[in-house]
Amino acid sequence: MHVLDNLSTGNRATVDNRASFKELDVYDASALKAYLEENQIDAVLHYAGEIVVSESIENPxxxxxxxxxxxxxxxxxxxEVGIQKIMFSSTVSLYGNNCIDKPVTEDTLLDPVNPYAETKLMGERMIYWMANRYDWKYVIFRYFNVAGAEMDASNGLxxxxxxxxxxxxxxTALGQNDSLKIFGDDYDTRDGSCIRDYIYVLDLA
Incomplete structure (x- = not known):
């Protein structure tokens, strides 16, 4: 396993010591290409990207x-290097308001309502067309909010x-925040606050 990250939001301490780590930015195409070729990588798990919905609205x-x-x-x-297998981290945000109060399937109508979701949808389409051209095999996960960590805190956000x-x-529980802010008071819930679905990080892994 090889982990490439520019550490702009990531943390080196979360990388398992059994994996090879390289601080590298995807914009450095020559370095990325060289690393993939030198290490004979045959499949890529692509998790890089910006993920904060509110920030995407403020700074699309x-x-x-x-x-x-x-x-x-x-x-x-x-x-260019001939890698034909990719797994992409997408998001349930692609469904927008179509996933409120009803089950979601792959056939549910897509309705991205913010720049973050829109860019994830673009990513899916980009992979689809590249796979069509270069005969790639790919898997795309549209999951809900990922939460949790290893019980020994060796891994997590x-x-x-x-x-x-x-x-x-x-x-907040540890006293590092003065208070916990809950946003929204007009949702169709008993107290007006939002309800979110979560997936445990180890179940996802």
Missing amino acids: SKYFTANVAGRNQVLKVLS RVKNPTHIIPNINK
Whole structure:
């Protein structure tokens, strides 16, 4: 297993010591290509990208740059080195309001309602067309909010300023936050707050 990350949001400590780690940015095409060739990589798990919905609304250009231009760079390099297997981390946000109060299937109508979701949909379509051209095999996961960590805390979400609620609950419980902010009071729930679906990180892994 080889892990490539520019550590802009990631944390080196979360990488298992059994994996080879290289600090590398996807925009450095020559370095990315060289690493893949030198290590004879035959499949890629593509998780890189920006993921904060609210930030994508405030700064859509950042998300189009990272999640579309950056992803295109990765796919281009894969085609150049002959890697034909890719797994892509997408999102249930592609369904937008169509996944409220009803089960979601792959046939549910797509309705991205923010730049983050839009860029993920673009990523899926990019992979589809590259696979069509280069005979790739690919898997795409559209999962809900990922939460949790190893019981011994050896792995899990570690960011300096988390936006997700579970890390903020933990920080508040530990006294690192003065208070816990819950946004939204007009949802169709008993107290008006939002209900989210989560998937445990080890179940996803």
